[in-house]
Structure formats: C-alpha cells, structure tokens
Amino acid sequence: xxxxxxxxxxxxxxxxxxxxxxxxxxxxxxxxxxxxxxxxxxxxxxxxxxxxxxxxxxxxxxxxxxxxxxxxxxxxxxxxxxxxxxxxxxxxxxxxxxxxxxxxxxxxxxxxxxxxxxxxxxxxxxxxxxxxxxxxxxxxxxxxxxxxxxxxxxxxxxxxxxxxxxxxxxxxxxxxxxxxxxxxxxxxxxxxxxxxxxxxxxxxxxxxxxxxxxxxxxxxxxxxxxxxxxxxxxxxxxxxxxxxxxxxxxxxxxxxxxxxxx
Numbered sequence: 001x002x003x004x005x006x007x008x009x010x011x012x013x014x015x016x017x018x019x020x021x022x023x024x025x026x027x028x029x030x031x032x033x034x035x036x037x038x039x040x041x042x043x044x045x046x047x048x049x050x051x052x053x054x055x056x057x058x059x060x061x062x063x064x065x066x067x068x069x070x071x072x073x074x075x076x077x078x079x080x081x082x083x084x085x086x087x088x089x090x091x092x093x094x095x096x097x098x099x100x101x102x103x104x105x106x107x108x109x110x111x112x113x114x115x116x117x118x119x120x121x122x123x124x125x126x127x128x129x130x131x132x133x134x135x136x137x138x139x140x141x142x143x144x145x146x147x148x149x150x151x152x153x154x155x156x157x158x159x160x161x162x163x164x165x166x167x168x169x170x171x172x173x174x175x176x177x178x179x180x181x182x183x184x185x186x187x188x189x190x191x192x193x194x195x196x197x198x199x200x201x202x203x204x205x206x207x208x209x210x211x212x213x214x215x216x217x218x219x220x221x222x223x224x225x226x227x228x229x230x231x232x233x234x235x236x237x238x239x240x241x242x243x244x245x246x247x248x249x250x251x252x253x254x255x256x257x258x259x260x261x262x
Contacts, residue, residue, distance in 0.1 A: 147179025
C-alpha cells in the first residue's frame with residue numbers, strides 16, 4: 001500500500017497508508033463526519049460520547065472518553081490513523097499516541113477552521129468530493145442566514161462552577177451566525193458566579209444540553225436572576241459540533257430566533 005503525507009491543523013506532518021483502512025476517531029463531531037463520508041468499514045474505534053449516528057454508535061468499539069482514552073484498547077485495535085482535536089482531547093495522552101501512530105489533529109476556533117477541517121479530512125480518507133460537498137452546503141446555509149433583530153445572550157456550558165462560552169470560541173461564532181450577541185467579553189470559557197453575572201442584562205440565557213446537561217429544573221434558578229430574560233434550553237450539538245452536524249444548524253438558529261418574535 002502506498003503512503004502519503006498530510007499536515008494537520010496544528011501544523012504537524014503525518015505519514016499514513018493511503019487510503020487508511022483502520023481509523024479511530026477521538027471526537028464526536030468528527031466521528032459523525034467520518035460516518036457521513038461513508039467510512040463505516042474503516043472506522044474501528046470511537047469514544048463513548050460519539051453518539052451519532054445512533055445505530056453506528058451501538059455497534060462500534062468504544063475506546064474510552066474524549067479526555068480519558070483507553071490507550072490499551074486503542075493499541076489492541078492497531079489503527080493506521082487516529083483523528084483527534086487539540087481542545088477536546090488530553091494533551092499527554094495524545095502525545096503518547098503520537099509516538100506510536102499517525103495522529104491527525106484538528107484545531108477549531110471558527111467556521112473557517114471547521115470547513116477547512118472537513119475538507120482536509122476528506123483528503124485524508126480519500127473522500128474529497130463528498131467532504132467538499134458537505135463543507136460547501138454548510139457554508140452556504142450559514143452565510144445565507146439573515147436574522148434580525150440581534151438579541152443579547154449568555155450561553156452556559158457548565159454548572160458547579162458555572163462556565164460560559166466567551167470570545168475566541170466556536171460557540172461564540174455560532175451565536176453570531178444565529179443572530180445572537182454574546183455579552184461575555186472574557187476569552188474562551190470563563191468561570192463566573194451568578195453574583196458576578198447578575199448585573200448583566202441579557203435578552204436571553206441559553207442553557208446548553210452539553211457538556212453539562214442542563215434541564216428544565218434549572219430554568220427557575222436563572223429566571224429568578226433575570227426575570228425579564230427568556231431562559232432557553234438549547235441543543236448544544238448545533239452550537240458546538242463542528243462536523244457535518246452543522247448542516248442542521250442554520251434551520252435550528254432560524255427557529256430559535258423566531259421564538260423571540262412570538
């Protein structure tokens with residue numbers, strides 16, 4: 001089998017058998033993309049959080065969580081390619097895997113990065129045309145969104161401690177694409193108490209379904225702090241998954257924005 005070299009999004013070069021036949025994916029959004037690129041047979045291992053598509057999740061070998069990989073299980077599967085992400089995977093484990101296997105890493109901060117990742121993975125796994133088609137459809141759907149008026153929001157991703165999506169995150173860009181202004185000015189994912197946030201005046205407070213699974217029972221707490229704001233449980237996958245699930249995001253953002261017009 002021939003070998004080819006590729007550069008990942010952290011500017012590392014890897015060499016893999018091409019096309020790769022034994023792929024392990026360490027990131028849920030990228031796992032779904034790989035399945036959408038028709039790589040059912042090539043995918044030999046996924047994490048316990050790679051829940052889409054559900055039918056594939058049930059039958060594929062699990063190699064731990066995104067930040068707690070089972071390295072022994074990964075070694076037993078003898079992958080010829082591992083695909084991960086700089087933020088979602090734990091650095092020390094990734095570096096250990098890099099000593100033994102070709103590991104291609106994504107690094108996603110915005111939509112441009114996500115589209116580049118999709119097309120790059122398409123080249124990596126010999127599915128260039130399909131990947132380009134997915135990326136183009138995502139770009140067209142999100143760039144075509146025209147939503148007015150813009151609403152000021154807080155986007156919570158965690159509880160105890162409370163953590164929010166701040167600037168320089170993929171979620172921040174998706175909020176902007178959906179017609180929402182993120183009023184958190186801190187970078188990345190700041191930990192802020194509700195007391196610190198109480199002086200802010202959001203139009204809406206978004207409680208994400210992941211990574212912390214906010215539920216209806218949490219709404220009352222936030223409504224007491226911001227009685228005039230709309231407290232909304234939102235599908236975190238459609239704000240934070242940067243693979244082919246983005247195909248569903250534009251319609252979701254449009255519907256979410258429409259709730260403020262009722």
